[in-house]
Amino acid sequence: MLGPLEVRCGGRAVVLPPRRRSLLALLALRAGGVVTGEQLVDGLWGEDAPPTAMRTLHAHIAKLGAALAEPEGGRVIERRDPGYALAADAVRVDRDRFEDVVTGGLRDSASGRYAEAARGLGRGLALWRGEALSGCVVYGWAAAEAGYLDGLRLQAQEGLFAARLAAGLRDTTAAEIERLVAEHPLRERLWELLIVALQVSGRSGDAHSMYRRARRVLVDELGAEPGEGLRHVEAGVLRGVTDPRALLRLPPAASVAGMPALPQEMSTLVGRAGEIAATRAALDEARLVTLTGFGGCGKSRLALAAARAAEGVGEVAFADLATAAGEDGVVGVIAAALGAGVSPGAVDMTARAQGAEAASHGAVFERVVRRVSGDRVLLVLDNCEQFVGECARIVRELLTRCTQLKILATSQEPFRLPGEVVRQVPLLGMPHPALVRTAADLAGYDAVTLFAQRAGIGNIEDLSPADARAVAVICARCDGLPLAVELAAVRARLLGLAATARGLGNPYAVLVDGPRGARPQHRALRATVDWSFELLTEGERRALRRFSVLGGTFTLEAAAAVHGESAIIRTVSRLVDKSLLKAVHTPSGVRYQMLETVRGYAREQLAARPEEFAQARRDHAACYLRRAEEAERRLQGAGVAAVMAELAEHHEDFQAAVACLTGEDPESALRLAASLWRYHYLRGRYGEGRDWLRGALEAATAGVPGRVLAKAYWSAARLAALECDYPEADTFARKAMELSEAEDDERGVARAEELLGAVCRELGDYDQAIELGLRSLAAAERRGDSWAAGHTAQLLGFASWLSGDFAAAERRSGRAARLFNPVGDRERLAWCLLDLGAAAFYTGRTGEASRRLSQALLMFLEVRFKEGIAWAENLLALVDLSQGRPREALRRLATALRLHRELGDRWRQASVLEALARATVCLRDAMLAAELLGAAGRVREQITAPVPACERASHADTEALVRAMVDPQTWADARSHLDVEGLQHRIDGLLRAVTAGCGQGDRAQEFDFPAHGGGEVA
Structure with missing residues (x-):
């Protein structure tokens, strides 16, 4: 690429037509990385891309891949969403070699190793054969990349001339530099090099003249005076300075520096490229940069890597303050690191003989200042947290007195000094275990990469699903902390992945036996945390x-x-x-x-500390009881989504508070569990809410007020009804009614009647459901409770359309919507729209039904309410079926069934299974349709709930169609089928088959719900 594009494959030259040559150049610019389709189109055609550009691109990719095919059959070009990449292990690009060599050469130069720098930069420049990518027509970002390469070449040439001058090599002539000056007359660094070359070769007069010429060019072309570098060179020439390092402000040669080399790493640093670059950039802007983070997060290794990457900062010194013998020894460790002629042991002797004050502020510190003042030095101070006060004082004085000094520190807390740039070292990225199903889900996470390297896992993609999940659990239980991940990898080599994941339930027992020679706080996780606690x-x-x-x-x-x-x-x-x-x-x-x-x-x-523990738990529980009761009121109005998000963030706290109060304060436990019923309802975690309430009810004592107990029984009954446990729902609702009547609580009685009506509705007793609902509605109206009146009216509308009374459904649902509009309760308004859409559908107004149901779906999505989403998808599927769109219906019904299964709503699962049977009949899969009807029938038998009245005609038609398509024995066998999970997989397979190529599928992912199990919003 560093000249006309040349391609060799398997030892042979490959000749490519112009467009494909340009395409290969674009991929080579990002070798090993993904170049998106849009970037490739932009690079090939720029702003004049034709409409067929993407199709043409794919054709070129295919032909280019064939031309570059390896004899062994390996792929050079890989398809990686959202684009393509050159396989990093199959391709060598001279651009990469050049960048590596130049980086090393400039690093050598910054460290004072000028001869090595000259050799390295010379090798890099020898790779060039002309202008970058000459002969390749590229646009946009690619043209900018080519320009970057030409700029890097020029930077390398400047670095080469500077290194030769600093090393005293005689093969640098002013004529070579002058040719470059003619090509780049506005590049001040080239003028500096030319003037210095003339000066050190004894041509002082020519050097004076060249400065005047440079100034004239810059003023004429840019209207600006020379910069600081050129002025410094001119001043040195006027003083007769002949040392090129002084004139060019380069660090002293390494042989003179006397600083110990940076510690060398024995293993690779994983996942820190961005942090290294950011730290290096921070050092360009500030003189004090502090890397902070918990012990074991990799601060020291990041600091060393950033120091090695530092270019142009001069000398680099490293001081590990973990070796300091107390605060008095800090300055001695720094002096030794800077090669100031003092060892830490000598400083300690001085401190004992003269006193700590004299050692800190006296001769040793002055020796350090003299060593550093005037020189460009980067000082890395590691492990400052144990002496942070003393370190802050020393750092302040050094930066004040040594104007060219920069300091990169690592500490668990910052110094809080003026001008300090604090960078928190992040933990390594890791996947959430619940979202890992195969090894492919582990890709791109640095914690996984580190674990795999240290555990000796050759190829992550070869892991079985069980092992992939174990790796995700290990990384999660290690918090993405590099030290913990490395310790876990050592254990995994001995125990295996599954046993290590299980053992990390107690990480302090497993994460031990770190590498020999490591610092004590890095030998075990407990030692790391002990170290941090000791500093508090x-x-x-x-x-x-x-x-x-x-x-x-x-x-x-x-x-x-x-x-x-x-x-x-x-x-x-x-x-x-x-x-x-x-x-x-x-x-x-x-x-x-x-x-x-x-x-x-x-x-x-x-x-x-048992007493302190008990008091902390009580205080915690009291805090979250107040929070839950306040949030319950806010869940009946506008802003439901925000309140739900807030409550979900505290889920673990609520769980802990319920557990604490259940054993110590039964009344508060009942209040807390009951106040969270609506949270569990909207989040779709009915079973968990029931468990919390059941435990609190079992622990209830005689002294619990009747109203508190009645609300708890009502909440438990509500969640039981949602899980189709009608006997428990009925029993608890009647207990709630009895307690409310005894307390003369009209609102409590009305709520219990409304709930008993809901149970009757699902069991098919619509008359009783509506009678109880009307009594509850009358009570709400007497109290002037508009939300309760709207809620009851909506449930009456729901029962009405299920029973087949669609006119009453529209009347009652419309009234409910009018009551909820001023309140702004989006979840309840969505139910009203769904009821009105259902009534419209069953009376033949499919256009209106589709519009209202789509509105309801959007509102349910807004509040992330799974039950509502499932209902809306179910009814929209019926609209699709009525209009001859069985594939679209199948897609919606597959989503609805998955969500209802996760919720545990068997009543609605049965209806969805029956609708799926109708869709599969339309798709000519009678066998699956028979099994779906059989499963729906078995579910209804288990929960003793009949087919809703509004669905009976469609159900009878579907059954007749299926019976006509299968033999009697198949029909009989289907009646015993109840493997709903197995049916779900078969439905998914049918869905993939019928939607192949049209970009459709199960839409559970569109709602950010996991495709299988758990019931959690992703």
Whole structure:
């Protein structure tokens, strides 16, 4: 690429037509990386791309791949969404070699190794044969890349001349540089090099003249005076300076520097390329950059990598303050690192003889200042957290007195000095275990890459699904912390993946036996956390212990509730500074997060103090009881989606609070579990809500107020009805009614009647359902409760269209919508639209039905309500079937069945199975249709619920069609079928078959729900 494009494959030259030559050049510019289709089109045609560009591109790709096919059959061009890539292991590109050599050469030059730099840069420049990509017509980003390569070539030429001059090599002539100056007359660095070449060769007069010529060119062409570099060279020439390093402001030669070499890494650094570049960029802008983060996150290795990548900063020194013998030894470690002629041991002797003050501020520190002042030095200070106060004082003085010094520090907390740039070292990216089904789901995560390398896993893609999930669990339980991941990899070599994943339930017992020679705090995870805790004050340790009862992320309010002491803002701020807490910015405000490894350790410390543990749990539970009761009111109005998102963030806290209160405060446990019923309803976690309520009800004592107990029974009955447990729903609803009557609670009685009506509706007793609903509606109207009146009217409309009374359904649902509009409750309004859409469908107005049901679907999606989404997709599928679109109907019904299965709503599963039978009949799969009808019948038998009245005619027609298409024995066998999960897989297979090539499929993914199990929003 560094000249006319030349291609060799298997030892032979490959001749390509112009367009394909340009296409290969575009791929080679990003060798090993993906180039999207849009980028390729832009690079080949620019702004004049024809309409057929993408199709033409695919044709060129196919032909280019054939031309470059390897004899062994390997692919040189790979298809990787969303584009294509040259296989990194199959292609060598001279551009990559050039960049590597130039980077090394410039690094050598910055370290004072000028002879090595000259050799390396010379080898790199020898790769060039002309202008980059000459003969390839490229546009846009690709043309800019070619320009970058030409610019890098020029930078390498400047670096080569500078290294030759600094090394005193005699093969550098002013004539060579002058030819480049003629080509690039506005490049000030070339003028500097030319003037220095003349000066060191004894042509001082010519050097003076050349500066005047350079100034004239810059003023005439740019209207600007020469920059600082040229002025510095001119001043040196006037003073008679002949040292090229001084004139060009280069660091001293390495042989003079006397600084120890940077520690060498024994293993590769994974996943930090972006952080290295960002740290290097920060050093360009600031003189003090501090890398912070929890112990074991990789601060030291990142600092070393960034220091090695530093170009043009001069000398680089490394001081590991973990070796300092107390604060008094810090300056000695720094002096030794800078080659200031003092060893740490000597400093300690000085400190004992003269006192710590003299050692810190006296001769040793002055020797360091003299060593650094005037030189360009990058000082890496590692492990500053144990002496952060002393380090901050020394750093401030050094930066004040040594104007060319830059410092890159690692510490669990920043120095908080003026001008300090603080960069938090992130944890390694890792997949969520719930979303990993195959090895392909592990791709692109740095924690996985690190684990695989250290565990000796050759190819991640070869892992079985079970092993892939185990790897995801391991990385998650390690929090993406590099140290923990590496320790887990050592264990996995001995125990295997599955056993290691199981053992990480107690990470402190598994993550031990780090590498020999490692620092003590890196030999085991517990040692790392011990190290961090030792750096805290007693007040900070106490706060962290109490924060361990908080799950997930938490607010300042929650922290204050469990801390029980003043100055919470200062305490939290200090823990964030010390990398024990992380501040997370969310739409609802700043929240705080603790690594699970830290939480587990802090919880152990808290559990060892029983009284403090009990009080922290009580304070935590009281805080989340208040939060839940306040949120319950906000779930009946506008902003439901925001409230649900807020509650979901606290899910672990609510769970812990219920568990705590159930054993210690039965009344509060009932209040908390009951206030969260609507949260569980909207989130689709009926079973979990029932479990919380069941435990609280079992622990209830005689002293619990009747109204509290009645609400708990009603909430449990509501969730039981949603899971089609009608006997328990009926029993609990009647208990709630009895308790409400005893308390003279008209609202409680009305709610219980409404719920009993809902049970009657699903069991097919529509008259009783409507009678109970009307009584509940009258009570709501007497109280003036518009939300309750709207809710009851909507349920009456629902029961009406299910019963076949569509006129009443429209009347009641319309009234409910009018009541909910001022309130702004999107979930309830969506139900009203769904009821009106159903009534329109069953009365033949399919256009109106489609419009209303689509509106309902969008609103359910807005609040992420799975039950509503499933209902809307179900009814829209019936519209599709009525209009002869069985494929579209199948797609919607497959989604509805999956969601209803996740919710545990067997009543609606039966109706969806029957609708699916209708769709599969239309698609001529009578066998599957018979099994679907059989499964639906068995579900109805189990829950004793008949086919809804409005669906009976369609059900009878479908059954008649299926019976006519299969033999009697097949029909009889189908009646015993109840493997709904197996049917779901067969439906998915049919769906893939009938939608192949038309871009459609199960739409569960469109709603951000996982395709299988769990019931969680992704």
